[in-house]
Amino acid sequence: MTVQRDAGANGGARAVPDATVARLATYLRVLTALGEDAATTVSSEELATAAGVNSAMLRKDLSFLGSYGIRGVGYDVATLTEEIARTLGLTVHRNVALIGIGNLGQALAGYAGFASRGFRIAALIDADPARVSTTVQGMAVRDIAELERIVADEHVTIAVLTTPAMAAQDVCDRLVAVGVTSILNFAPVVLGVPGHVDVRKVDLAAELQILSFHESRKALQAAEVAR
Amino acid sequence: MTVQRDAGANGGARAVPDATVARLATYLRVLTALGEDAATTVSSEELATAAGVNSAMLRKDLSFLGSYGIRGVGYDVATLTEEIARTLGLTVHRNVALIGIGNLGQALAGYAGFASRGFRIAALIDADPARVSTTVQGMAVRDIAELERIVADEHVTIAVLTTPAMAAQDVCDRLVAVGVTSILNFAPVVLGVPGHVDVRKVDLAAELQILSFHESRKALQAAEVAR
C-alpha cells in the first residue's frame, strides 16, 4: 500500500496505526456495554481489562485519536464512544452487499450485529437461478447478472463475499470495476486487487489450523515436562 | 502468554513466530491447489505470489520449519505440503465441538472446509430445548447439559463458540474446566481464560468497522487531492 500517513492538518485525524484500528472496534463494543450500565466515566485500567489488553496500550491507542481523557479521572464514556465511532467512519451509514447466499451467506444475512452497528444490508446477490428471487431473512435474493446495477443503485461501499472459492476472483474483479474499494472475503482464496482496494479475509479453516498448531505445541511441552 | 519458546533440541520444531504460523495455513492451501495441478516443485517467488506475500518473507517463514528447499530449484510441493501440515499439527485428527447452533452454527456445521482439512465435527451442542435433538446437516443437536460428558467421550480438543454473547463466558468456563485448551470464539465478547488456554476471535462487526475506517480515510484523501 502506498499510503500517505498523516496528511498534515486534516480535521483532527492523525495517522492511526493498523493495529490500533483493529482494537478500536473492541473498545467501542465494550464502551457501548458500559454505557448501558449507566457508567459515565471509565479509567484506562477498567476499559483495558474489559477489552483484554494492557492499559498502557489502550492509552496509547486512544492518544492517536486526540486527548479525550481527563487526568485523575478517566474517560467520559459518551464522548469516547462518539470519538471512536467517528474515527472508524461509523457516522455515515454504509451499504453492504452480500454476495453468495449459501449457508454462510444466509447466516450473515440474519446477523443482528450488522444493523446495530450502522451497516445496512443493501442487497443479497447469488448466481444460482434456483436461489434468485427467493427470500432470505425478509430480503429478496437478486441475480448476480445485475451486480453492477445493484452496486450503483444502492450505493454499496462494502461487499461481503461468501461465494464458492471458484467464483470469488471473478466477482471481485467485477466489484472493483464498478468502484467498490472494500471487500470482506470469506472465500478461501487470495484475491488479487489493485492497491487502492482493501480486502480483509476471514478464513475459518486457517483459524482452526492455528489453534491446532498451538495444541500440538502444548502437547509437546507437556511431554517435555513429564520427561 | 508465558510461553517457553524453543524448547531446545525437540524433534526439529524451532520456535515458530505467531505471524508465521498464521501464514502457514495460507501456504498450505495454495500448495494443495498446486499439487492438484501436478506441479512437482515450486519456487519461493511463485508460491509467494500465489499466497499474496513477499518472497523473502515466505522463505523466512519456511526456514523456521527447517531446510526443505533446494537451492537453484525450489521446493518440492509434496514434501513442503507434508512438512507444513506436520508443523501445524494436522497429522493428528482433531475433534471439534460446535456450541450454539443458531444461524451461524448451522452454517459452520455445513462447511465443507472442516472435514477436508482434518477436522472432525464431533458434536453440535445447543441450549435451546426446541433445537435439541433436531438434526442439522445430518447430525443430532445435543443438550448443553451434557457438555462435559460429550467433550470427554468425543475427545474434543477444539471448541467453536457461536452462542449469543450472553452465554459465551459461561460456556467457555465450563469448557476450560473440562480441559479444553483451544477455543474459536464468534461471540462478540472478550473471553477471560487462564493463560494455558488459546482463544481466537472472529468478529464480523469488527472486520466491517475496520473496512469502514479505511473507506473514510480514502474519502478524506480523495477530498484532499481534489483540493
Added chain:
DNA sequence: CGCGATTTGGGAAACGATTCACAAGCGCGT
C-alpha cells in the same frame, strides 16, 4: 569438469508495535 544462471537460507538493518516509566494535569478534602 567448470561456468553461468538460478534460487535458497539467513545475517543484519529497517520498521512497526508494545511495554515501561514518569512528568504533568486534575479533583477532592481540608
Added chain:
DNA sequence: ACGCGCTTGTGAATCGTTTCCCAAATCGCG
C-alpha cells in the same frame, strides 16, 4: 489555597516482524 492521590499522555526502551541483501548450493550446458 494547597497538597495529596489518582490517572492520563507520551518519550524511551524493548520486542517482534519484515525487508534487504548476498554468500552458498544446485542444476544444466558446453
